[in-house]
Amino acid sequence: MNDAAPEQWEVVDRYLADHALTYDDPLTDAVAASSAAGLPRIAVSPTQGKLLHVIARACGARRILELGTLAGYSTIWLGRALPADGLLLTIERDPRHAEVARANIERAGVTALVELRVGKAADVLAELASEEVDPFDMIFIDVDLEGTADYFSRSLDLARPGTVIIVDNVVRSGAIIEDTNTDPGIEGMRQFQELIARERRVSATSIQTVGVKGHDGFSIAIVEGS
Numbered sequence: 284m285n286d287a288a289p290e291q292w293e294v295v296d297r298y299l300a301d302h303a304l305t306y307d308d309p310l311t312d313a314v315a316a317s318s319a320a321g322l323p324r325i326a327v328s329p330t331q332g333k334l335l336h337v338i339a340r341a342c343g344a345r346r347i348l349e350l351g352t353l354a355g356y357s358t359i360w361l362g363r364a365l366p367a368d369g370l371l372l373t374i375e376r377d378p379r380h381a382e383v384a385r386a387n388i389e390r391a392g393v394t395a396l397v398e399l400r401v402g403k404a405a406d407v408l409a410e411l412a413s414e415e416v417d418p419f420d421m422i423f424i425d426v427d428l429e430g431t432a433d434y435f436s437r438s439l440d441l442a443r444p445g446t447v448i449i450v451d452n453v454v455r456s457g458a459i460i461e462d463t464n465t466d467p468g469i470e471g472m473r474q475f476q477e478l479i480a481r482e483r484r485v486s487a488t489s490i491q492t493v494g495v496k497g498h499d500g501f502s503i504a505i506v507e508g509s
């Protein structure tokens with residue numbers, strides 16, 4: 284048990300969540316089912332989930348690609364942003380996570396909008412490219428940090444001018460700038476930052492996030508016109 288007083292930013296995050304969004308049963312149940320199944324507690328926070336939802340609606344997304352389903356918490360927030368004929372294709376390599384996610388997605392009533400592909404992100408991205416699927420309007424990358432630069436580059440082949448790409452976990456409590464930290468995931472995120480610094484096909488920014496998940500960040504990119 285951790286009896287330490289919560290950081291003020293955690294309390295503030297809960298306060299903001301209480302004022303901006305509802306905790307309805309499917310969302311609450313998704314988190315509970317994820318914990319009960321022993322899955323890691325690394326889903327986006329409620330305020331972050333709602334942010335993804337608002338961005339998806341703001342860009343009028345009809346087709347969303349998500350890398351990293353876990354128990355489907357962010358999937359539900361994104362799925363709820365879609366029109367009735369929309370598609371949310373979500374990728375998860377762990378069949379156990381996918382099983383928990385399927386039940387959560389079903390409880391949330393978004394099964395008809397969601398295609399869950401079980402496999403490694405790199406493999407499924409290659410599959411999608413070879414299937415020549417229609418471009419996605421929004422892409423959310425939330426898988427292993429090592430592969431992020433590669434997934435981002437591959438995502439560009441599945442995008443169109445105007446597609447919004449969001450990447451989670453770009454700060455990791457500041458580890459991103461700690462030269463002594465040579466963790467492969469952190470190195471992967473540095474490679475990703477170097478990529479967006481030079482990749483002319485996107486215009487990007489990054490924003491630190493602080494709240495119930497501690498200190499981390501999102502990068503947000505828009506694909507430029509050809």
Ligand code: SAH
Pocket residue numbers: 325326327350351352353354355356357358374375376377380402403404405425426427430
């Ligand atoms: N987006 C989710 C959280 C995803 S956690 C949410 O906010 O609710 C990251 C998930 O990605 C885990 O379930 C993990 O099993 C999966 N994952 C990690 N590396 C992967 C890879 N290379 N390909 C596919 N899935 C991967």
Ligand code: DHB
Pocket residue numbers: 325326327425426451452
């Ligand atoms: C962690 C958080 C994440 O959002 C994620 O995608 C992976 C790991 C973590 O806090 O360990």
Ligand code: MG
Pocket residue numbers: 325326327425451452
């Ligand atoms: Mg994440």
